[in-house]
Amino acid sequence: MDKLxxxxxxxxWNTDKRIISLIGGLIVLLFALPHxxxxxxxxxxxxxxxxxxxxxxxxNVIAGFSGQISLGHGAFFGIGAYATSFLYVQYGISPWxxxxxxxxxSGIAAILIGIPMLRLSGHYFAIATLLIGISFQxxxxxxEWVGAASGVWVPMTSGDSWxxxxxHSSKMPYYYIFLVxxxxxxxxxxxxxxxxxxYRLRAVRDDPQAALSLCINVSNYKIIAYVISAMIMAPMGxxxxxxxxxxxxxxxxxxxxxxxxxxxxxxxxxxxxxGPIVGAAILIPISEYSRIYLGGTGGAVDLILYGxxxxxxxxxxxxxLISFFPKNILERKxxx
Amino acid sequence: MNHPAFGLIGVFLILLMAWIFSENKKAIxxxxxxxxxxxxxxxxxxxxxxxxxxxxxTGMSDLVITLLSYADVGINFALFAFVAVALGxxxxxxxxxxxxxxxxxxxxxxxxxxxPSFKLLYVFAIYLLVVIFRPQGLFGRY
Numbered sequence: 001m002d003k004l005x006x007x008x009x010x011x012x013w014n015t016d017k018r019i020i021s022l023i024g025g026l027i028v029l030l031f032a033l034p035h036x037x038x039x040x041x042x043x044x045x046x047x048x049x050x051x052x053x054x055x056x057x058x059x060n061v062i063a064g065f066s067g068q069i070s071l072g073h074g075a076f077f078g079i080g081a082y083a084t085s086f087l088y089v090q091y092g093i094s095p096w097x098x099x100x101x102x103x104x105x106s107g108i109a110a111i112l113i114g115i116p117m118l119r120l121s122g123h124y125f126a127i128a129t130l131l132i133g134i135s136f137q138x139x140x141x142x143x144e145w146v147g148a149a150s151g152v153w154v155p156m157t158s159g160d161s162w163x164x165x166x167x168h169s170s171k172m173p174y175y176y177i178f179l180v181x182x183x184x185x186x187x188x189x190x191x192x193x194x195x196x197x198x199y200r201l202r203a204v205r206d207d208p209q210a211a212l213s214l215c216i217n218v219s220n221y222k223i224i225a226y227v228i229s230a231m232i233m234a235p236m237g238x239x240x241x242x243x244x245x246x247x248x249x250x251x252x253x254x255x256x257x258x259x260x261x262x263x264x265x266x267x268x269x270x271x272x273x274x275g276p277i278v279g280a281a282i283l284i285p286i287s288e289y290s291r292i293y294l295g296g297t298g299g300a301v302d303l304i305l306y307g308x309x310x311x312x313x314x315x316x317x318x319x320x321l322i323s324f325f326p327k328n329i330l331e332r333k334x335x336x
Numbered sequence: 337m338n339h340p341a342f343g344l345i346g347v348f349l350i351l352l353m354a355w356i357f358s359e360n361k362k363a364i365x366x367x368x369x370x371x372x373x374x375x376x377x378x379x380x381x382x383x384x385x386x387x388x389x390x391x392x393x394t395g396m397s398d399l400v401i402t403l404l405s406y407a408d409v410g411i412n413f414a415l416f417a418f419v420a421v422a423l424g425x426x427x428x429x430x431x432x433x434x435x436x437x438x439x440x441x442x443x444x445x446x447x448x449x450x451x452p453s454f455k456l457l458y459v460f461a462i463y464l465l466v467v468i469f470r471p472q473g474l475f476g477r478y
Contacts, residue, residue, distance in 0.1 A: 116468045124467055127422045131460040138457055293384070301397045303404070325357060 030179055034172050043171040047243065049284045050182040051236050055257070056264035056276035057189055058232035063262070064271035065198060066225035067205030068118060069126045072133025074257035076230040078140065079106040080237025081252040085152040085245075088164065095165040099238040103231045110230035114223040130258075137253035151248025154241070165242045174243055181239065185232055190273050192228070201225050202271075263306060267313055269320025278321045282309075347373075416443075416459070423463050425476020434474060438462065 034043060055077065062070050083102030087093040093101075117128045141149045160167045167173040192198045200221055203211040208218050241247045260283075268279025287302040317323055351369070358364060382389035420439050424431025439459050446458035466474060 120467055120471050124422055128467055135457055135460050142453055304400055
């Protein structure tokens with residue numbers, strides 16, 4: 001009886017004032033950062049970190065929470081990218097609307113892929129998603145209606161335009177847009193991880209048989225996780241398309257996108273809400289800086305480092321870099 | 337923003353944060369930290385300013401790029417091998433044989449009879465179709 005009362009009186013999340021002020025301070029710092037005289041390279045770096053953190057978070061939802069290793073997440077990124085740029089070029093629909101259309105389309109695609117494929121287990125599912133990812137690339141490379149292999153060129157507006165989501169004079173607006181999406185996504189996924197749905201997904205990951213015996217509809221929950229994951233991925237594709245203003249199948253459906261989100265999540269900490277931030281904050285600067293110091297082609301130094309770091313992490317810290325932080329910072333305070 | 341002092345401030349901020357978040361502050365040996373920091377500076381100087389270090393790094397990078405370009409050629413075969421094993425069912429030897437024959441035939445005949453630019457898609461479609469009706473592959477047991 002005592003234990004029940006204690007459990008009821010436990011706060012829903014970490015109410016430690018220091019932690020809350022730390023997170024609040026970080027958010028304020030991120031909002032203020034562009035005004036400290038960052039040049040456009042640093043803004044680009046931060047934008048890439050935000051984008052990859054959200055993409056990795058999307059993969060984290062399906063692989064970390066519900067335990068299904070998907071190797072075809074680039075497909076949803078590409079759907080998002082094509083949704084905004086193609087609808088804008090063809091029908092003049094504002095990207096702000098088509099971001100949500102892209103989310104809906106990729107959610108539907110996730111349902112259509114998920115219903116037959118999520119029945120598969122382990123390697124079979126991983127290979128199936130890998131093939132679906134490559135298939136999307138091949139189809140879009142040959143599809144004349146959406147520009148085939150030359151892709152879609154978004155016509156530039158003269159000057160900055162919030163309606164068309166294009167900014168040519170400065171990267172600052174992009175920074176804030178990506179930052180807002182980043183904060184919203186992480187907040188929602190954090191809510192998800194604490195909700196009933198989040199706990200059920202983890203039950204499905206840890207032991208599907210046991211979850212089934214507790215009346216958790218395993219296949220439905222897997223599909224729900226897949227749809228959520230796809231709907232997180234799609235807006236990043238849309239925003240990326242608006243950021244670089246030219247997309248082609250080789251870039252937005254690239255298999256490397258599916259791999260990099262996996263690398264970031266595994267490095268940062270798979271199944272942990274904050275893991276993707278740590279992973280992205282470490283991997284993206286490595287690749288951008290090695291690109292600068294070693295010339296245009298980038299060299300393979302970043303790949304060497306990725307491989308090395310990943311091997312060390314897998315051997316010594318399988319739960320990712322996030323595990324270096326003390327547990328009480330990340331989880332709710334135990335009240336005894 | 338490009339002043340070197342910013343880098344130093346960053347390094348010390350990270351160390352400070354690590355110290356604040358440390359659960360056992362007494363166990364931190366300042367000597368180890370300093371030696372590791374010196375080692376890092378040494379490596380950075382070697383790589384960024386000494387010609388030998390630069391050559392070493394670019395040489396290593398070129399080596400890996402060469403290796404990767406060879407691997408890129410092979411990856412298409414590896415992908416098909418991967419698909420063939422999954423199509424036949426993991427752990428089944430006879431399944432591998434049949435899956436290999438099916439994939440080879442589908443790829444060549446599909447390219448010949450329908451449209452060669454979608455060659456890969458036919459193979460993928462066969463795999464996905466088989467797996468929808470038989471999740472464990474053609475001859476797999478689990």
